[in-house]
Amino acid sequence: MNAIDIINKYYSTNIPLKETLLIHSQAVCDEALSVAHRHPELKLNETILETGAMLHDIGIFLTDAPSIHCFGKEPYLMHGYLGGQLLREEGMEAYARICERHTGTGLTKETIEQYQLPIPAQDYFPETIEEIVICYADKFYSKSHLDRVKTPEQVYNSLLKFGKAQAETFKEWHERFK
Numbered sequence: 398m399n400a401i402d403i404i405n406k407y408y409s410t411n412i413p414l415k416e417t418l419l420i421h422s423q424a425v426c427d428e429a430l431s432v433a434h435r436h437p438e439l440k441l442n443e444t445i446l447e448t449g450a451m452l453h454d455i456g457i458f459l460t461d462a463p464s465i466h467c468f469g470k471e472p473y474l475m476h477g478y479l480g481g482q483l484l485r486e487e488g489m490e491a492y493a494r495i496c497e498r499h500t501g502t503g504l505t506k507e508t509i510e511q512y513q514l515p516i517p518a519q520d521y522f523p524e525t526i527e528e529i530v531i532c533y534a535d536k537f538y539s540k541s542h543l544d545r546v547k548t549p550e551q552v553y554n555s556l557l558k559f560g561k562a563q564a565e566t567f568k569e570w571h572e573r574f575k
Contacts, residue, residue, distance in 0.1 A: 400451035414466035421540045426450035428534035432574045445527040449495040456480025478516045498523040499532045502566035533570045
């Protein structure tokens, strides 16, 4: 099954949310592929980048975020974890990992426990280069403001609320991928 087939399977009735998901995911995909084209030395797998970027937010429909047409029951922070579960059921482990690991610049077990975040306490860090590039690309695009692209400075500042380490990780990624 390709990314659009998976999206169509889970987003057949909520058309406004499907449109939001597709616009956001395509922007993330375009940015990830742009990194691949700027940096051929990274030997990025463009199929993984494209499919992973299109599916990284597949779990949003299960969350409660009415401003972007999500009317599920779970906290929005769980969308990556829930998307990972969905994609594992589809037999798509590599893409499940992308879903789980794109929040901020990754979450630690300690952070999850300290702030009592509503996801199972374990480390969720992007590990493969494709996971990192998709996580990086995602930071520039919001689902609530589809017409905007954040500047690197805006991304950095938005990540500061999650701690300096998150912001500094993004800064390192930006230096590497710009």
